[in-house]
Amino acid sequence: MTLPTSPQKDIRERLLRRRDELRGRLDQVNADQRRAAGALSADAPDRAIQLENDEVIDSIGQTTRAELVKIDAALGRLDAGRYGICEDCERVIEAQRLAAVPYATQCLQCISEPNAS
Numbered sequence: 284m285t286l287p288t289s290p291q292k293d294i295r296e297r298l299l300r301r302r303d304e305l306r307g308r309l310d311q312v313n314a315d316q317r318r319a320a321g322a323l324s325a326d327a328p329d330r331a332i333q334l335e336n337d338e339v340i341d342s343i344g345q346t347t348r349a350e351l352v353k354i355d356a357a358l359g360r361l362d363a364g365r366y367g368i369c370e371d372c373e374r375v376i377e378a379q380r381l382a383a384v385p386y387a388t389q390c391l392q393c394i395s396e397p398n399a400s
């Protein structure tokens with residue numbers, strides 16, 4: 284029986300890919316925001332739609348930035364050899380949880396029972 288090829292390397296690549304993707308999205312958001320600035324329509328209904336779009340773009344920007352921070356933190360934990368260890372109970376985070384949320388810092392149990400230890 285052989286060990287699977289370095290799962291840590293796969294995780295790193297996955298995180299780096301995701302980070303590139305998010306950075307690309309953030310560039311797009313910034314470009315949209317630049318375009319939106321100073322380009323408000325004089326027509327009130329159009330303006331309302333534009334402002335609404337701006338809010339959507341802002342919130343996409345915020346979630347994207349928040350996820351980037353988490354991914355950077357996960358990469359830092361990988362480097363420190365702490366990746367996949369629950370910050371609360373120090374147990375290994377379930378593989379299926381990491382597959383769904385690669386930057387998870389808590390195991391399923393700690394998430395479902397935040398006050399238990």
Ligand SMILES: [Zn+2]
Nearest residue numbers: 369372390393
């Ligand atoms: Zn835990």
